Amino acid sequence: MSSRLRGLLVCVSSCFLSLSAMAQSWPSQPVKIVVPTPAGSSVDIVARVIGEKLTPMLGQPVIVENRPGAGGTIGTDAVAKARDGHTLLMGYNGPLTVAPSLYPKLPYDLAKDFAPVILVVTQPxxxxxxxxxxxxxxxxxxxxxxxxxxxxxxxxxxxxxxxxxxxxxxxxxxxxxxxxxxxxxxxxxxxxxxxxxxxxxxxxxxxxxxxxxxxxxxxxxxxNGRRSVAAPMVPTVAEQGFPGFDATTWNGVLVPSNTPREVILKLNKAIGQILALPDVQARLLAAGAESAGSTPEQFGALMKSELAAWPAVVKRSGAKLD
Amino acid sequence: MDLLNHLALGFQTALSLHNLLYCFIGVLLGTAVGVLPGLGPLSTIAMLLPMTYALSPVSALIMLAGIYYGAQYGGSITAILVNMPGESSSVVTCLDGYQMARRGRAGAALAISALGSFFAGSVATVIIAGFAAPLTDLATRFGSAEYVALMVLGLVGAVVLAHGSLLKALAMIVLGLLLGVVGTDVNSGTARFSFDVPELMDGFNFVVVAMGLFAFAEIIRNLEQAEAGQTVLQKVGSLWPTRAELREAFPAVLRGTCLGSLLGVLPGGGAVMSSFASYSLEKKVSRHPEAFGKGAICGVAGPESANNAGAQTSFIPMLTLGIPPNPVMALMVGAMTIHSIQPGPQVMSANPELFWGLIASMWVGNGMLLVLNLPLIGVWIRMLSLPYRLLYPAILLCCVIGVYGMQNNVFDVMLILPFALLGYLFHRLGCEPAPLLLGFILGPMLEENLRRALRLSRGDPTVFLTRPISLVLLLIAAGLLLAVLLPKVRDRREQVFVEDD
CATH class of the missing domain: 3.40.190.10 (Periplasmic binding protein-like II)
Known part of the structure; x- marks a missing residue:
């Protein structure tokens, strides 16, 4: 083995080691979930339910911080610019996938600044x-x-x-x-x-x-694309002769794009487990939300498809904000 | 008889040791967050909500409700003592309450506001128990057109708020309306006067404006006048209202209670408007309107009763329709659904012990607030005898923490500064900030509803005259305007103004 190759191997493996070591030691300080809507909003309730269960799982306090304002873009931007490695976003459609077609200039870019972690809930x-x-x-x-x-x-x-x-x-x-x-x-x-x-x-x-x-x-x-758990007797728009019609409100966790993959997977696993708990599901349902769960990739694909779909609707409705 | 049976059931629930305890925790916490500016009942309830999962639904709601009306009361303490309105409803209390404190009658002002609130709370409890259904019906009839008429009436009433010149009062209202324009317009979604600052997209926060214009401006004023080490209080005076003061205040409490109970039912601005409306009414009916703004006890008793009555009757649409009239109520709805209780008309029949227990607990809670607060008055007053050089940094710190805590945003803290300077300037120019704040509160609501009403009528302006409630409100507004403009009345106003100087 050439010394060059060995060097590369050492480098790769040490990188790998440090990453997994990081995932093991992460979180090393309290974790903050930024909610871009006011206290008491449905997104806030979802974040608090998840945050409360996440605390014992991560071994660090999980704090919910409300940063409302400007249609959710202020709090969302705060997470895009967070560099402490311990800040999560409880995001929702508005500032993430709808805002790019509403506002001519946004201080953040969903694809560049964020990495998806998990789809948490959908709301009918x-x-x-x-x-x-x-x-x-x-x-x-x-x-x-x-x-x-x-x-x-x-x-x-x-x-x-x-x-x-x-x-x-x-x-x-x-x-x-x-x-x-x-x-x-x-x-x-x-x-x-x-x-x-x-x-x-x-x-x-x-x-x-x-x-x-x-x-x-x-x-x-x-x-929504599928019927609601809370009102199963109400048919979807799609069922009534408009296949493909889907306008789902969702909340999901995102992190800044520089977050290590291991941390994302660790969070995805933990929140996925929380969403499977019956008492969590009941509490979310009471707040009008239905627990979802996904892989980071599925969540990313959902946001990507929405980013492509909304501009046409926004343009036709004349809802452009500027 | 049904009503008595229901109330008996309610008291049976509310007076259980367990629920008494949660009621006490609620009002105690409520008073505390009311005293601390910025930290309002909304964020407190949001933070406590997860903890209530473990409680029974009745206990949870009793505690959360206690926080809500406890905060209404706590807000008036700082308004009276240091001119710092923590909640929009306590702005009016600043006007005469703080002046009473400056004259050494802080104890009387606090006592009358506690007694008035208790009375109003008790009456409102009976109103919720007995008249929830017809009042809900009234609230349902209030559409956009009716709101427009109500706001117009409120703005005309705002002229009466000021005790200086009519022109200055008008100027302040208009300035308030203009400040209210800043931010995203609900109808078109367009951001106005935000200069691409994202924080301005939601407009100015009410607490920021009120802190700047009232608390901060007052501190600048005091520092300008006071010698180092001087206290706010020159004399402490009796802690209790005199017999004459009580006799004078009682009719004001009655009027405030009626007004607050009615306006509180309306979703949106109802509870806030009630204290302003009550102040205007008191000044109109008073035989000594010149005393208002200088420590008139009616100017404290009326609005304090009104805002407490309004805070309680605002439970009506939530309990009977399941539609929360304000964000705090929306959280209460959340607390109910968490316990699988669907808010709405069926709560009364399906969960009678919850419905009546909650109502009875409000009365119990108001009693607790009275017992809790009357002995504390002496303690609060003593705080005022602190040297001002120690007191004012503490007030500033409280304000800054409170404002930051609202949205975790430094921008809001910075915004206090221009409003503080503006408030000081107003003082030097002899302009009063209260009409400005009313314009600031009512302006956006007026615009939103005006445009919505016209959109619904497809641009036909007669909609305001063809709907009976709207027509009646507009006629009252016109009458009031006429009364202000009539030469005879104007002479009296000017006479009053001269006396003021």
């Missing part, structure tokens, strides 16, 4: 209509919207939110015109639907569930 977005609206499925809704173009209103939880984009995507698929009325969050949108100000709303199931139980609204479709 449901299309709810007022119970006095004579519509029971997408087909009837489309018929009504075509009969009364521009006369129906829908509430979203915000401009550029997934609830807005899901409806715009549906309008694009069905070639209908329904007027967008943005609200500031799920509860006001639910209130507007309850008070009869709007005809329908795309919003998180947890916001609308009480109104369904009270008989004020009916759910006609789920925006």
């Amino acid at each position: 977005n449901v299309l709810a209509v007022r119970s006095d609206l004579k519509v029971n499925n997408i087909k009837e809704l489309v018929a009504l919207a075509k009969a009364k173009p521009g006369q129906l209103d829908y509430a979203s939880v915000g401009n550029g939110s997934l609830s807005h984009l899901a409806m715009e995507m549906l309008k694009m698929y069905t070639n209908t015109y329904i007027v967008h009325i943005p609200f500031n969050g799920g509860p006001p949108a639910a209130q507007a639907l309850n008070g009869g100000e709007v005809h329908m709303a795309f919003a998180a199931l947890s916001n609308l569930q009480p109104l369904v139980k009270a008989g004020k609204v009916k759910l006609i479709a789920v925006s």
Whole structure:
């Protein structure tokens, strides 16, 4: 063996050793999960449930830090620039896969600055209509919207939110015109639907569930690719004649792209185990989230496909922010 | 009779030793976070939420609710003592509460705010128990158009807030409206006046503006005047309100309670508006409007009762509809669902011990707050006798920690500075910051709802006049405006203004 080759081998193996040693010793200090939304938001609750279980598994305190603002981009950017090796992001679609088509300049680049760890939860977005609206499925809704173009209103939880984009995507698929009325969050949108100000709303199931139980609204479709665990009787949009329709809200853990592969795998394994715990699943479900789990690659592929899909919808909806 | 049975069930639940303990922990924590600026009930409840998984749902909700209304009370302590409004609802308390403290009546102000809050809390408890359903109906009728009318009424009322010249008050309201424009517009999603600073995309944070204009500006003022080592208090005075003060305050408490109970039911700005509305009302009906802004006890009693009543009746839409009117309530909904209780109209029948237990616990909790806080008044007052050179750095530190803690963002801390300088400038120019803050709070809500209402009506402005609630509110606003502009009243205003100088 030439000395050069041996040198290379030593170098590679020592690199490998130091990496695995690093994964063993990681974390050497408290781990921070940055949540880019305010305390008490659904992303925050998910992060706190995971963080609490992660603490004994990692042997270091896991702290949840809220860095809300600017549609989640402030907290997301903070993680992109974190260099302590112990900062995680509990990310969601908005700042990661939707924002690049909304904002002309973002301080971070999903592909360059982040490495995916695991898809943590998905949240069902449901299309709810007022119970006095004579519509029971997408087909009837489309018929009504075509009969009364521009006369129906829908509430979203915000401009550029997934609830807005899901409806715009549906309008694009069905070639209908329904007027967008943005609200500031799920509860006001639910209130507007309850008070009869709007005809329908795309919003998180947890916001609308009480109104369904009270008989004020009916759910006609789920925006996700598959049916929701919490409302299994509601068919997806895709099932109702629009194959490929998928607008899923998700939360997932990401780390800065310079994080060693071993650390990513260690985190993926630990969080995957947490997501399999029945009490965790119950607590997440109570917060309106359904535990998911994935490999880093699957999560990365999901984000990549969304990055490709949203620009067309955003462009058509005119939701560009600048 | 049903009501009595229900309340009996509620008290049976709330008075169990276990629940009493959690209620006590809740109000104690609530008072503490209310006293500390920035650290509000929202972040406290969010942090404590995971710990409540182990509790029974009733105990968990009782404790969390205690934090919420305890904080309402705690916020008024710093407002009165050091002019530092920790919560938007305690801004109004600063106006006359702090002036009372400067005149050596801090004890009376604290006592009246505790007693008023207790009274309001007790009434609101009965209102939730007896009138939850019709009040929910009222809240449901409030659409965008009605909110617009309510905001217009609030802004017209803001003119009454100031006790200086009408022109200056108007200028301050308009400046408040302009400051409220900064940030992302809900309707179009466009960022305005953010100058590409991401932190400005959500607008100015209310606590930052209030800290700068009130607490920080006040410190600059005091340092300018006070000799080294001087204390805020020249004299401590009696710790208790006099009989005359109590007699004067009682009708104000009653009016504040009614106003707060009604406005609290409205999702969004209801609870915040109630304290402003109550202050305006008190000043309007008072025989001595010139005393307002200089330590009028009604200016403390009314708004304090109103914000406490409002904080409690804001549980109504959450309990009856499952729609949380504010972020704190959204967390309470989360706490319920974690225990597999679906908030909504069926809670009352499916979990009566939870529903009535929670309501009864509010009354119990308010009683505890009273017992807890009345003896503490003496301690709080003694804090004021500290030399100012020791007191003011402590206040500054508290403010800075609190503001940083809200979003873990240094930018917010930096932002206090311009507002502090602005607040000092206003003081020198004889302008009052309270109307500015009201404009700042109401402006964005007014704009959002105005544009939404017009979008829903497809651009038809008559929508504000064809909906009855909206029409009535606008007529009241017009009446109030007329009263302000009528020459006779204006003469009186100017007379008042002269007396002020």
